Amino acid sequence: MKEITDYLGNNWKYDCMSCSIANGNLKLPGGLVFENNYLTIGADPEIPLNGFMVIATKRHINSISETTSQERYELIDYISRTIKALKDLEIVKEVLIVQEERSKHLHFWIFPCYEKYTSLFGRGIVGVNDIIKYVKENVNKEEIQECLKTVEKLKEYFGGRKWKE
């Protein structure tokens, strides 16, 4: 069992975070942005960085190389929709996509690149760890409210829009 405290102060215990999110045992800050049969989209529970979204498969698999063609379709489709949503809603202009196989459950980070942080810690993958550390240590109440507001906007964006299906 692992244990985390999310950025709203709630404690969660889990064996696998992405499985717990998929089966509803771990409630993300603001709730899930979107889910279908293949994937979940929601805010990272520990890092209050506005617009930071995590897209995970529902199946407990480790690598993108283990996905079915349908899962591959859904993943890239919703990665692109999430990035488009963040841009359409004017949350952020540029993102970084991160996927690490060291995590046992396949997920992708859609990491927003804000000038105020990249100017301090570097643009792209080099700055990510320092930005996360800085955000966790320096976040204020207004920024947490911004994160939650963005989750609400994204929920509305995904729910209120007619996609092709």
Ligand SMILES: [Zn+2]
């Ligand atoms: Zn899992």
